[in-house]
């Protein structure tokens with residue numbers, strides 16, 4: 001298994017996207033003297049953007065048959081995400 005944020009000795013099921021994961025200490029914003037200067041702005045953008053999205057589309061959800069695969073090493077994410085919501 002690749003190391004850094006994917007070390008299975010440190011994180012349970014490390015490739016699983018778990019927004020409630022309690023195990024911290026990840027290196028997504030780097031470590032040491034070159035740690036990301038925009039970390040807290042980035043966190044706020046995600047928190048505010050997500051809250052606004054679900055405020056406008058409260059029923060937003062994955063399509064029932066959607067299987068989400070994450071790709072990439074430095075920046076991991078799905079290539080596409082099929083979702084649905086009620087109007």
Ligand code: HEM
Nearest residue numbers: 027028029030031033034035036037038039041042043046
């Ligand atoms: C989720 C969003 C973000 C992630 C995951 C992220 C991640 C990172 C990582 C991993 C580094 C270290 C790069 C390296 O050492 O090669 C870094 C550096 C940096 N980031 Fe971010 N970043 C994010 C958002 C931002 C934002 C919004 C800003 C500014 C508005 C920003 C500004 C910087 C700067 C200036 C550095 C260089 C710090 C230095 O070398 O001293 N980042 N970021």
